[in-house]
Every structure is written in C-alpha cells, then in structure tokens.
Amino acid sequence: MALLEIENLHRRFGGLHAVNNVCFSVQTGQIKAVIGPNGAGKTTLFNLVAGALAPSSGIVRFQGQEIQGKRPCYIAASGLARTYQNIKMFAGMTALENVMVGCHLQGQSGFLSSMLHAPWTWDEERRIRKKSMELLELLEIAEYAQTEATSLAFGQQRAVELARALAMQPALLLLDEPAAGLNIYETAEVARLISKIRAMGITVLLVEHDMSLVMDISDEIVVLCFGEKIAEDVPQAIQQNPDVIRIYLGE
Amino acid sequence: MTAELFVQYLFAGITYGSIYAIVAIGFNIIYNTTGIINFAQGEFVMLGGMIAISLLPLLPLPLAIGVAVAVTMLIGALMEMIFIRWLKNPSVLRMIIITIGISILTREAAIHIWGENIRALPYFVGNEISTISILGARISPQVLWVVGVCGVMVVFLHLFFQATSVGREMRACAANRMAAILCGINPRNMVTLSFVLSAGMGALAGCVMSPITYSQYDMGTGLAIKGFTVAILGGLGNSGGAVAAGLLLGAIEAFSVSVVPLAFKDAISIAILLLILFVRPHGIFGSAEAARLKTF
Numbered sequence: 335m336a337l338l339e340i341e342n343l344h345r346r347f348g349g350l351h352a353v354n355n356v357c358f359s360v361q362t363g364q365i366k367a368v369i370g371p372n373g374a375g376k377t378t379l380f381n382l383v384a385g386a387l388a389p390s391s392g393i394v395r396f397q398g399q400e401i402q403g404k405r406p407c408y409i410a411a412s413g414l415a416r417t418y419q420n421i422k423m424f425a426g427m428t429a430l431e432n433v434m435v436g437c438h439l440q441g442q443s444g445f446l447s448s449m450l451h452a453p454w455t456w457d458e459e460r461r462i463r464k465k466s467m468e469l470l471e472l473l474e475i476a477e478y479a480q481t482e483a484t485s486l487a488f489g490q491q492r493a494v495e496l497a498r499a500l501a502m503q504p505a506l507l508l509l510d511e512p513a514a515g516l517n518i519y520e521t522a523e524v525a526r527l528i529s530k531i532r533a534m535g536i537t538v539l540l541v542e543h544d545m546s547l548v549m550d551i552s553d554e555i556v557v558l559c560f561g562e563k564i565a566e567d568v569p570q571a572i573q574q575n576p577d578v579i580r581i582y583l584g585e
Numbered sequence: 586m587t588a589e590l591f592v593q594y595l596f597a598g599i600t601y602g603s604i605y606a607i608v609a610i611g612f613n614i615i616y617n618t619t620g621i622i623n624f625a626q627g628e629f630v631m632l633g634g635m636i637a638i639s640l641l642p643l644l645p646l647p648l649a650i651g652v653a654v655a656v657t658m659l660i661g662a663l664m665e666m667i668f669i670r671w672l673k674n675p676s677v678l679r680m681i682i683i684t685i686g687i688s689i690l691t692r693e694a695a696i697h698i699w700g701e702n703i704r705a706l707p708y709f710v711g712n713e714i715s716t717i718s719i720l721g722a723r724i725s726p727q728v729l730w731v732v733g734v735c736g737v738m739v740v741f742l743h744l745f746f747q748a749t750s751v752g753r754e755m756r757a758c759a760a761n762r763m764a765a766i767l768c769g770i771n772p773r774n775m776v777t778l779s780f781v782l783s784a785g786m787g788a789l790a791g792c793v794m795s796p797i798t799y800s801q802y803d804m805g806t807g808l809a810i811k812g813f814t815v816a817i818l819g820g821l822g823n824s825g826g827a828v829a830a831g832l833l834l835g836a837i838e839a840f841s842v843s844v845v846p847l848a849f850k851d852a853i854s855i856a857i858l859l860l861i862l863f864v865r866p867h868g869i870f871g872s873a874e875a876a877r878l879k880t881f
Contacts, residue, residue, distance in 0.1 A: 411769035
C-alpha cells in the first residue's frame with residue numbers, strides 16, 4: 335500500500351482549474367518531487383494534501399485514511415509534516431525551543447500537571463530537550479541551539495525548520511521549495527540534509543524549482559502543467575520526455 | 586513623611602500592586618493567544634472570592650479556595666467554548682464586545698446569586714487586628730499572603746511558559762499561529778487553555794485579597810480598569826512589564842493618599858491610563874517594535 339495516494343484530486347478557483355484531476359501515489363521510503371512551471375498548481379496541490387485548502391473533489395489517502403478536507407492541525411498530528419516556502423519560525427524563541435515545540439506530540443503531560451510542575455513533567459522536559467538537541471546535531475546546527483531562531487541566516491533557519499518538522503516524527507514530510515532563496519552552497523547543503531532525512535526512513539514529497547536539486551535527489555518526478563499531470567517517471571526519463579522539454583523550453 | 590509611614594504606604598502599594606499585576610497578566614495571557622482584551626477578566630477575580638465565601642460553611646478554608654479556583658477555571662473554559670470557540674474568523678472587535686457582554690452577564694448572575702452584600706473570607710492567619718511589625722510599620726499578615734501568593738503565581742507561570750511542553754505550545758501559538766498549526770497544535774485548544782489559566786489566576790488572587798479588600802458582585806469592573814491600565818503601562822502582552830507596572834501603579838496610588846484625598850485614588854489610575862494611551866500606547870517598558878512581539 336502506498337503511503338500517500340492522491341486520486342482524481344480537483345480544485346477550482348472560480349473558473350480556474352488550479353488542480354485538475356491529478357492522480358499519483360508516494361511509496362514509503364521514496365523521495366518524490368513535483369515540478370512544473372509557475373502557476374502549474376504545485377503549491378495548491380500541497381495545500382490540498384496538508385489541509386490548508388479543501389479539494390473541490392477527489393481523495394487524498396494517507397496511511398490508508400482519507401484526509402481530504404480535515405483541519406491542518408489534525409493532518410499534521412497524524413504524521414504528515416510540512417514546511418513552507420517562506421520560513422515560519424517562532425519569533426522570540428531559540429532554535430532549540432523551536433524544535434522542542436515540534437516534539438510536543440510525544441509529550442504526555444497534561445495542562446494541570448504542567449501548571450503545577452509535577453516531577454514527571456521535568457523528566458519529559460529533559461527527554462524532549464535531549465531529543466531536540468540530537469536533531470539539531472543531525473542537521474549540523476547544534477552550535478546555534480541557544481540563538482534566537484529568527485536572527486539566524488536563511489539557510490540555518492531552513493535547517494531549524496527541518497529539525498522541527500522531524501521532531502514530529504512524521505511518516506511523510508512535505509517540503510515546499512526547500513531551496514527557495516538559498517545560494518548554491520546552501521542548496522547543496524539542503525540536498526544533503528534531505529538525503530540524510532530519507533536515510534532515517536522518512537518519506538519525502540517536495541515541490542522545487544531548482545532542477546539540479548530535483549534531478550539529484552528524487553526517485554520519481556511528477557510534472558504538472560496548468561493543473562494537470564503531464565508526466566510521472568524517474569528523473570532520467572523526465573529529462574528525455576518531449577512534453578516536459580516542450581513546457582520548459584517552449585516549442 | 587516618617588520612615589514608618591513610608592514603609593506603611595509602600596506595603597499597601599505592593600499589596601494592591603501585586604493584585605493589579607495578576608489581573609494584568611490575565612489580560613496578557615489571553616491577549617497573546619487571541620489578540621483580544623478579555624474585559625471579563627475582573628469577573629474571574631470576583632467569582633473566585635465569592636465562590637470561596639459560599640463554600641466556606643461546607644469546607645475548610647484551603648479546600649474552599651481550591652474548589653473555588655477549580656470552578657472558576659471551569660467557568661473560564663465554558664465562556665470560551667460557548668461564546669468564542671465556534672466563531673469562524675471572528676474580528677478582534679467582535680470578540681472584545683463579546684467579552685464585555687460576558688462580563689455584564691456574569692455580574693448580573695452574581696447579583697442574583699449573592700445579592701449586593703459585601704462579603705469577605707476570614708483572615709488566613711490571625712484576624713483584622715493582628716499585625717506584624719516590619720521596619721516600624723504595622724503590617725497585616727494577610728498582606729504577606731497576598732504578596733506571597735501573587736509572587737509564587739508569577740514564578741510558576743514563568744516556569745510553565747518557559748519549561749513545559751504545554752506552555753511552549755501556547756507561546757508557539759502566540760508567536761506564529763500558522764507554524765503552530767504545522768506542528769500539529771490546535772490553536773483553539775490553546776485559546777481555551779489561556780482562558781482557563783487566566784481564570785484560575787484571577788480566582789486565586791480574588792481569594793487571597795478578599796479578607797483585605799472584601800468581595801462584592803461588582804468588584805470586577807474596577808479591577809479590570811486597573812488591570813488594563815497596568816497591562817498597557819507594562820506593554821500589552823509583556824508579563825514582566827505587567828509586574829513592574831502593577832507595583833508602580835500600586836505605589837503611586839498608595840502614596841497619592843498622602844497628597845490628595847482618598848477619593849481621588851481611582852481618578853489617578855484612570856488619568857495614568859489616559860496619559861499612557863496618548864503618549865506611549867506601547868507601554869513605558871517596551872519599544873513599539875518589541876510591542877509587536879508577544880512574550881508571556
């Protein structure tokens with residue numbers, strides 16, 4: 335069974351078919367990329383999967399459960415983590431605290447025991463702090479743990495955001511243009527980090543403009559154009575595909 | 586002014602100041618998670634005191650206070666769930682007007698349940714006339730209870746926000762709602778929790794202050810105005826600022842008694858509120874930029 339199945343997904347904005355009858359699935363352990371020219375419907379597709387938008391029709395199945403139209407916080411809590419193109423950090427919190435927020439799903443302490451600082455909440459706090467620190471080490475930004483997240487460089491914030499998403503122990507990670515706004519070195523770093531994440535057994539679905547990044551790391555690529563899927567294949571085949579070449583280079 | 590009198594005024598100022606600070610922190614907690622000012626904040630203080638007084642014939646004092654705080658927390662949760670939670674994309678103005686409505690509703694309910702009588706909890710230790718001598722001034726032991734309990738509450742609250750998962754989730758939700766949702770946090774639950782938290786704090790403050798200041802069905806309005814003044818003075822949303830501003834306002838009020846008649850006490854705090862709103866609406870402790878950042 336595929337981890338994520340998208341069946342006949344459709345979303346209209348007035349007369350515009352932003353996502354038109356798209357079907358594909360993501361297998362466990364894969365890195366799958368969605369590419370396409372500007373306005374192809376990539377971000378809308380992500381919004382539909384993550385629950386930020388409800389589809390006009392169609393089914394999104396995650397781990398066998400239909401999730402279309404559910405509230406984003408429930409979808410996130412069910413193991414589908416997402417990052418945005420514009421980084422969303424918690425202002426006023428350190429990098430470490432940002433990651434610790436991601437760990438909250440594993441927390442058992444209730445409101446009252448937290449308010450009264452029961453001893454078992456301290457153990458949990460220590461455990462979460464340790465785990466978050468490990469994630470920062472994994473993403474090679476442990477030295478910035480105590481720095482306020484919003485004052486870090488863009489590439490480092492991207493890494494903090496990835497660490498925060500990983501802290502949720504997701505089964506599937508949706509990355510919305512992870513290399514947007516990064517320079518060539520930072521992009522290479524992000525590519526390396528994504529491969530590292532896959533090695534942890536986490537499936538990745540990403541939208542990306544940077545072709546070298548996509549071709550390097552993806553197992554399979556879906557190409558969207560004007561809301562419709564025009565190709566789905568391995569990177570080498572996509573590079574040879576005449577339809578794809580036509581939409582990217584023109585007739 | 587003699588040294589004794591100075592200390593006497595100072596303690597009066599700290600007592601009232603710490604209560605104002607607690608009410609202001611209650612405002613801040615809800616402001617940080619929702620962006621609204623909950624004008625029913627003073628009613629939580631009233632409810633805490635009144636419920637504890639009603640329970641006193643049935644239960645020993647500590648238990649009566651505990652139950653009163655728990656019941657007020659429940660009322661806070663219900664207020665949020667009934668009047669605010671189900672609103673779809675409510676405007677801030679609409680929510681504020683709802684809280685004003687809730688405050689009137691609570692006050693009317695209170696007058697039907699408890700009447701217009703002024704009531705009070707007994708002194709926790711000793712009675713009205715027992716005093717402790719500090720630096721020559723005569724201080725009621727209850728004053729130490731008020732200051733102590735408010736102080737402990739502030740410390741616990743700080744630890745709650747800094748070093749527990751739930752507290753961090755609330756901060757996260759205040760800092761960036763979108764990112765909090767991405768982390769699987771349900772912001773609506775955080776809003777309910779913020780009401781529960783400020784209701785509980787208000788109720789506990791209402792219990793410890795009751796022996797000195799007495800409890801009455803309409804005490805909430807005055808406290809809400811003072812608490813609001815302090816919240817603005819300290820920078821809306823900034824709890825450290827609220828503590829400092831609360832103590833400052835308490836001290837100003839206390840010392841004003843030696844200069845102008847007692848009746849002008851409330852006029853002074855309202856004058857300060859107006860002045861602050863005109864001159865430095867972001868508070869005296871923060872910058873306009875920091876005022877946009879929400880810290881508990």
